[in-house]
Amino acid sequence: MFDLTGKTALVTGAGSPRGIGRSVALALAGLGAKVYVGDINLQGAKQVAQEIINKGGEAKAGKLDITSAEDRARVLKDIYASWVKLDILANIAGITQPVTVLNTTEEDFDRIISVNLKGTFFLTKDALPKMIENGYGRVVNMSSVSAKRGGGVFGGAHYSAAKAGILAFSKALSREVAHHGITVNSVAPGLAATDIRGGLEGPEEQAKMSADIPCKRLATTEEIAAAVCYLASEEAGYITGEEIDINGGSHMD
Numbered sequence: 263m264f265d266l267t268g269k270t271a272l273v274t275g276a277g278s279p280r281g282i283g284r285s286v287a288l289a290l291a292g293l294g295a296k297v298y299v300g301d302i303n304l305q306g307a308k309q310v311a312q313e314i315i316n317k318g319g320e321a322k323a324g325k326l327d328i329t330s331a332e333d334r335a336r337v338l339k340d341i342y343a344s345w346v347k348l349d350i351l352a353n354i355a356g357i358t359q360p361v362t363v364l365n366t367t368e369e370d371f372d373r374i375i376s377v378n379l380k381g382t383f384f385l386t387k388d389a390l391p392k393m394i395e396n397g398y399g400r401v402v403n404m405s406s407v408s409a410k411r412g413g414g415v416f417g418g419a420h421y422s423a424a425k426a427g428i429l430a431f432s433k434a435l436s437r438e439v440a441h442h443g444i445t446v447n448s449v450a451p452g453l454a455a456t457d458i459r460g461g462l463e464g465p466e467e468q469a470k471m472s473a474d475i476p477c478k479r480l481a482t483t484e485e486i487a488a489a490v491c492y493l494a495s496e497e498a499g500y501i502t503g504e505e506i507d508i509n510g511g512s513h514m515d
């Protein structure tokens with residue numbers, strides 16, 4: 263079960279040292295996939311690729327700003343030149359901003375929508391032709407519990423809207439491409455202690471943030487990565503347009 267030997271993967275936002283993308287990249291590589299570590303932070307991406315190589319896996323790193331058409335084209339070209347195909351696209355890159363609607367500027371809105379939603383949309387679009395040609399693909403998109411419960415601890419309404427847009431985009435696209443052997447799903451995590459808010463929370467802050475979560479703790483990035491790996495596996499081939507909630511019970515549909 264869940265053997266990704268021979269599969270190739272692109273993970274975006276995978277260059278953050280404590281981030282979800284890094285855990286996804288390591289987990290996919292641990293299952294045998296060749297992993298392209300993409301991030302706007304090239305140094306961070308290189309470090310994660312090296313970690314994979316040090317563990318005996320195969321990885322490459324490249325600077326990838328998902329909002330840049332040029333970056334997207336260069337990275338996909340690099341992947342096809344090295345590995346011919348792309349089987350798995352894990353769209354993990356994202357940014358947030360804790361701000362009320364009244365304090366949100368148009369620039370804030372455009373930045374949050376552009377990275378979280380537009381970047382994911384167009385990287386997926388760019389990757390699709392090759393997946394269609396191969397008759398196989400696994401797209402896993404990163405949403406958030408804040409898409410479903412209306413806001414969260416660290417995101418403004420623009421962030422919630424972008425993450426809800428990811429869910430709708432995934433469902434709509436899944437209908438278009440399922441007959442090509444391509445599935446499109448999302449994960450919707452609750453809080454994990456990463457650098458997305460600008461730094462790791464200390465034990466006291468984490469305890470405060472956990473108080474209302476039935477599991478009484480934050481998610482680990484490995485728990486989120488495990489769900490991504492499942493959706494990226496061949497075994498999940500009959501699941502599409504779905505999302506997996508990973509929120510310790512803080513929101514139940």
Ligand SMILES: NC(=O)c1ccc[n+]([C@@H]2O[C@H](COP(=O)([O-])OP(=O)(O)OC[C@H]3O[C@@H](n4cnc5c(N)ncnc54)[C@H](O)[C@@H]3O)[C@@H](O)[C@H]2O)c1
Pocket residue numbers: 274275276277278279280281282283300301302303306326327328329354355356357358377381404405406407450451452453454455456457458459
């Ligand atoms: N941490 C949480 O509690 C949480 C909860 C739900 C959803 N998420 C989502 O998970 C994803 C990963 O977040 P994280 O918590 O690991 O944060 P993180 O800040 O540790 O990692 C995000 C990574 O995305 C990269 N990035 C930012 N803009 C980019 C761009 N334009 N192109 C390419 N890469 C870019 C950053 O350089 C960084 O390496 C995000 O989409 C976030 O919204 C996080």
